[in-house]
Amino acid sequence: MLFKVSMTVRLPHTMPAAEADRLKATERAIAQELQRSGKWRHLWRVAGRYANVSIFDVAGNAELHDLLLTLPLFPYMDIEVEALCRHPSSIHDDDR
Amino acid sequence: MLFKVSMTVRLPHTMPAAEADRLKATERAIAQELQRSGKWRHLWRVAGRYANVSIFDVAGNAELHDLLLTLPLFPYMDIEVEALCRHPSSIHDDDR
Amino acid sequence: MLFKVSMTVRLPHTMPAAEADRLKATERAIAQELQRSGKWRHLWRVAGRYANVSIFDVAGNAELHDLLLTLPLFPYMDIEVEALCRHPSSIHDDDR
Amino acid sequence: MLFKVSMTVRLPHTMPAAEADRLKATERAIAQELQRSGKWRHLWRVAGRYANVSIFDVAGNAELHDLLLTLPLFPYMDIEVEALCRHPSSIHDDDR
Amino acid sequence: MLFKVSMTVRLPHTMPAAEADRLKATERAIAQELQRSGKWRHLWRVAGRYANVSIFDVAGNAELHDLLLTLPLFPYMDIEVEALCRHPSSIHDDDR
Amino acid sequence: MLFKVSMTVRLPHTMPAAEADRLKATERAIAQELQRSGKWRHLWRVAGRYANVSIFDVAGNAELHDLLLTLPLFPYMDIEVEALCRHPSSIHDDDR
Amino acid sequence: MLFKVSMTVRLPHTMPAAEADRLKATERAIAQELQRSGKWRHLWRVAGRYANVSIFDVAGNAELHDLLLTLPLFPYMDIEVEALCRHPSSIHDDDR
Amino acid sequence: MLFKVSMTVRLPHTMPAAEADRLKATERAIAQELQRSGKWRHLWRVAGRYANVSIFDVAGNAELHDLLLTLPLFPYMDIEVEALCRHPSSIHDDDR
Amino acid sequence: MLFKVSMTVRLPHTMPAAEADRLKATERAIAQELQRSGKWRHLWRVAGRYANVSIFDVAGNAELHDLLLTLPLFPYMDIEVEALCRHPSSIHDDDR
Amino acid sequence: MLFKVSMTVRLPHTMPAAEADRLKATERAIAQELQRSGKWRHLWRVAGRYANVSIFDVAGNAELHDLLLTLPLFPYMDIEVEALCRHPSSIHDDDR
Numbered sequence: 001m002l003f004k005v006s007m008t009v010r011l012p013h014t015m016p017a018a019e020a021d022r023l024k025a026t027e028r029a030i031a032q033e034l035q036r037s038g039k040w041r042h043l044w045r046v047a048g049r050y051a052n053v054s055i056f057d058v059a060g061n062a063e064l065h066d067l068l069l070t071l072p073l074f075p076y077m078d079i080e081v082e083a084l085c086r087h088p089s090s091i092h093d094d095d096r
Numbered sequence: 097m098l099f100k101v102s103m104t105v106r107l108p109h110t111m112p113a114a115e116a117d118r119l120k121a122t123e124r125a126i127a128q129e130l131q132r133s134g135k136w137r138h139l140w141r142v143a144g145r146y147a148n149v150s151i152f153d154v155a156g157n158a159e160l161h162d163l164l165l166t167l168p169l170f171p172y173m174d175i176e177v178e179a180l181c182r183h184p185s186s187i188h189d190d191d192r
Numbered sequence: 193m194l195f196k197v198s199m200t201v202r203l204p205h206t207m208p209a210a211e212a213d214r215l216k217a218t219e220r221a222i223a224q225e226l227q228r229s230g231k232w233r234h235l236w237r238v239a240g241r242y243a244n245v246s247i248f249d250v251a252g253n254a255e256l257h258d259l260l261l262t263l264p265l266f267p268y269m270d271i272e273v274e275a276l277c278r279h280p281s282s283i284h285d286d287d288r
Numbered sequence: 289m290l291f292k293v294s295m296t297v298r299l300p301h302t303m304p305a306a307e308a309d310r311l312k313a314t315e316r317a318i319a320q321e322l323q324r325s326g327k328w329r330h331l332w333r334v335a336g337r338y339a340n341v342s343i344f345d346v347a348g349n350a351e352l353h354d355l356l357l358t359l360p361l362f363p364y365m366d367i368e369v370e371a372l373c374r375h376p377s378s379i380h381d382d383d384r
Numbered sequence: 385m386l387f388k389v390s391m392t393v394r395l396p397h398t399m400p401a402a403e404a405d406r407l408k409a410t411e412r413a414i415a416q417e418l419q420r421s422g423k424w425r426h427l428w429r430v431a432g433r434y435a436n437v438s439i440f441d442v443a444g445n446a447e448l449h450d451l452l453l454t455l456p457l458f459p460y461m462d463i464e465v466e467a468l469c470r471h472p473s474s475i476h477d478d479d480r
Numbered sequence: 481m482l483f484k485v486s487m488t489v490r491l492p493h494t495m496p497a498a499e500a501d502r503l504k505a506t507e508r509a510i511a512q513e514l515q516r517s518g519k520w521r522h523l524w525r526v527a528g529r530y531a532n533v534s535i536f537d538v539a540g541n542a543e544l545h546d547l548l549l550t551l552p553l554f555p556y557m558d559i560e561v562e563a564l565c566r567h568p569s570s571i572h573d574d575d576r
Numbered sequence: 577m578l579f580k581v582s583m584t585v586r587l588p589h590t591m592p593a594a595e596a597d598r599l600k601a602t603e604r605a606i607a608q609e610l611q612r613s614g615k616w617r618h619l620w621r622v623a624g625r626y627a628n629v630s631i632f633d634v635a636g637n638a639e640l641h642d643l644l645l646t647l648p649l650f651p652y653m654d655i656e657v658e659a660l661c662r663h664p665s666s667i668h669d670d671d672r
Numbered sequence: 673m674l675f676k677v678s679m680t681v682r683l684p685h686t687m688p689a690a691e692a693d694r695l696k697a698t699e700r701a702i703a704q705e706l707q708r709s710g711k712w713r714h715l716w717r718v719a720g721r722y723a724n725v726s727i728f729d730v731a732g733n734a735e736l737h738d739l740l741l742t743l744p745l746f747p748y749m750d751i752e753v754e755a756l757c758r759h760p761s762s763i764h765d766d767d768r
Numbered sequence: 769m770l771f772k773v774s775m776t777v778r779l780p781h782t783m784p785a786a787e788a789d790r791l792k793a794t795e796r797a798i799a800q801e802l803q804r805s806g807k808w809r810h811l812w813r814v815a816g817r818y819a820n821v822s823i824f825d826v827a828g829n830a831e832l833h834d835l836l837l838t839l840p841l842f843p844y845m846d847i848e849v850e851a852l853c854r855h856p857s858s859i860h861d862d863d864r
Numbered sequence: 865m866l867f868k869v870s871m872t873v874r875l876p877h878t879m880p881a882a883e884a885d886r887l888k889a890t891e892r893a894i895a896q897e898l899q900r901s902g903k904w905r906h907l908w909r910v911a912g913r914y915a916n917v918s919i920f921d922v923a924g925n926a927e928l929h930d931l932l933l934t935l936p937l938f939p940y941m942d943i944e945v946e947a948l949c950r951h952p953s954s955i956h957d958d959d960r
Binding site for chain 8: 604611618619622629661663
């Protein structure tokens with residue numbers, strides 16, 4: 001089941017650079033693991049902003065929530081979720 | 097070059113059903129042709145709304161605009177465009 | 193899988209009363225059938241507005257979309273969907 | 289009398305983890321007690337956000353306010369209240 | 385139980401003057417009857433707009449909704465409802 | 481002359497409890513004095529929020545501003561003012 | 577007593593030109609009469625929009641409302657009212 | 673050339689009172705000097721808010737910007753600028 | 769003096785194609801004449817929308833307004849104006 | 865390929881003046897270098913605000929993002945990007 005997830009990161013300016021770097025490194029590792037697992041299907045940077053547009057492919061709402069909660073940047077992100085479904089005009093098998 | 101395009105369709109309630117059907121059939125044919133050409137990379141329905149989330153892969157802003165203009169539903173759609181680029185944490189080759 | 197769906201109905205003032213009545217009667221019949229099936233778990237009127245707050249319990253995004261599309265008032269509604277999941281503090285078994 | 293209450297929690301990033309944990313534990317205890325009493329009829333997590341959608345069943349506006357004030361996270365929440373009433377198409381006795 | 389209700393009237397410009405006059409006359413009669421009954425506690429015009437701010441004193445959400453539905457201008461109004469309760473600093477007995 | 485004033489209080493989480501208590505006690509005393517004087521005609525709590533809806537009856541815009549400035553919570557409030565006038569359908573003498 | 581009033585005119589595209597011209601001519605005559613009376617203190621066009629920014633100097637909210645109601649374009653305008661008062665740093669006697 | 677400028681002041685609650693007082697005193701002195709020069713034509717307080725509505729009469733956009741930059745409260749203000757021009761219905765010579 | 773002007777065109781769907789074509793042809797002719805005169809310095813299409821971003825170089829607010837009023841699509845456009853001035857970091861002589 | 869980029873700078877009031885000055889000096893040097901390279905085609909100050917309107921001419925979304933990331937004020941800016949393309953009515957060769 002697919003969801004479009006838009007994440008905008010707002011790190012406090014007072015966060016020490018070392019802590020920010022550590023958070024980002026962990027975030028990156030988890031994001032790549034989730035991509036390898038097929039759960040995080042697409043991940044794009046929004047040009048000009050510290051934000052991404054993502055497509056998740058999960059078993060349901062609960063799994064989506066649990067995955068997002070594992071992200072170390074979760075407390076610093078504005079997250080918008082849109083439930084997607086197959087478009088009748090899509091010809092791509094994996095746009096399920 | 098990738099763009100996320102969100103389209104919300106607002107057909108006037110006064111449009112005759114036959115005209116709406118004709119517009120939608122043409123829209124569908126063009127959308128599928130653009131998908132086959134690789135320009136319209138992904139197309140999803142937003143659950144509960146007459147709207148889609150799409151990913152376009154085009155040569156640039158001008159080609160994106162020209163493609164969208166060919167859609168017969170263009171005059172009836174609210175369209176939002178976000179320029180995307182490769183995310184440094186993406187592991188998918190085609191998330192270019 | 194649960195979704196909160198907020199529907200606001202905006203019938204055109206030009207719609208003949210008989211057509212509006214017919215649409216509403218069909219809407220009501222379908223809504224009640226969906227409630228009996230367990231798909232439409234809760235349905236409340238928002239005080240002072242021609243709008244409802246609903247909870248759907250469906251297999252996934254696609255089923256939610258397909259059900260909403262069967263509603264005859266669908267073309268006249270603003271619909272907002274929020275994906276829900278079990279709250280860790282909930283004690284109600286059916287708040288799944 | 290039913291109310292839909294949407295709560296979004298925004299804990300300051302400067303709050304010590306121990307204090308946050310203590311607040312959340314107390315919040316959870318009170319939330320469960322209110323659920324057992326029947327006042328807090330439903331409690332769902334919004335997927336991807338530190339937020340919930342809730343249904344309260346109380347004697348009136350004053351009781352709703354007093355209950356929400358007892359929540360230790362109240363000062364850190366954006367709260368939206370919508371007064372609900374029975375929908376003429378509802379078939380559920382407890383959607384009163 | 386008190387509610388603040390804000391109503392903004394948007395009559396279609398195509399409505400014949402006679403129909404508008406008839407609707408307004410009925411609206412006025414009902415509004416005055418509801419005021420006499422004590423249900424519609426206060427009614428003020430917003431300066432410079434075809435809108436009012438009102439205070440209703442009703443048994444609950446359902447009665448509020450039923451009363452508003454009886455207004456002939458209901459289909460032409462944007463209505464916002466806010467549930468009120470006694471303020472701990474109020475000294476007015478009837479700000480209940 | 482009547483004004484509807486909506487006040488939402490946002491105390492900084494860093495304010496010591498003693499200072500907050502002192503501000504609130506003074507606020508309460510001034511609010512009650514203004515109510516006794518007839519200037520602050522109505523004062524209601526908005527259910528579920530640290531906010532009030534108020535009706536002021538003052539000589540004019542300047543007096544309204546001067547009164548609000550005397551409130552110790554003024555620097556911590558979002559305030560919205562709407563100028564009201566008698567509604568032609570009002571039957572209450574004091575809805576002047 | 578001063579008010580800033582912002583008016584945006586939205587004439588329906590279906591209004592016959594002759595009717596629009598007649599409305600505008602009457603509007604102009606009334607606006608100029610109100611300026612001569614001193615009630616409509618300032619009137620400026622917003623560059624690039626069919627809108628104005630105005631300053632009214634009236635006895636109170638009721639007079640402001642009554643004056644605006646006499647404008648033939650009133651039903652076609654979005655109107656925003658802000659109550660003004662003398663600024664402590666103003667040196668202009670007529671910024672009362 | 674005229675501009676309507678709306679300024680809302682948001683001083684940080686952490687600013688020491690002495691610094692705030694000093695900033696306000698300088699602001700007041702500069703504002704009055706600009707009024708004497710004829711550049712700051714009107715200055716009104718918005719009732720109930722720490723905000724003003726102003727009319728500037730300057731040689732152009734650049735002068736407007738340079739004047740606003742000289743205000744010591746500039747870093748703490750939300751500023752909205754609207755370019756004004758003579759209204760065809762204005763009868764006031766100085767509404768140029 | 770420079771202004772950024774954003775124009776979004778919303779032609780009524782009921783406008784006959786011939787009338788729309790005539791309006792657009794006249795609009796184009798006037799737009800090109802204004803560009804040749806140097807008043808309309810830049811004109812870009814916004815990708816995916818019937819909208820443009822423009823830079824005008826005019827004597828002042830009044831000339832800007834008068835030029836925009838000559839556009840036959842003016843009644844069908846949402847127009848936003850931002851007054852620009854030279855940026856201290858600009859190295860382009862014509863970014864005056 | 866052209867993009868309109870709107871940047872609004874929000875420096876924290878707690879940033880020491882020396883750090884702000886250093887950031888601004890570096891920002892200015894980079895902005896001028898990018899202008900000399902032809903990538904940052906236009907740069908204007910928005911009158912009355914610490915904000916700019918810019919036109920970038922880059923190879924694509926990725927280059928735009930990479931350039932903006934090099935700005936030392938990037939973490940303190942709200943940035944909006946609009947993809948532009950040649951307008952069919954433009955007569956300027958460099959409005960490409």
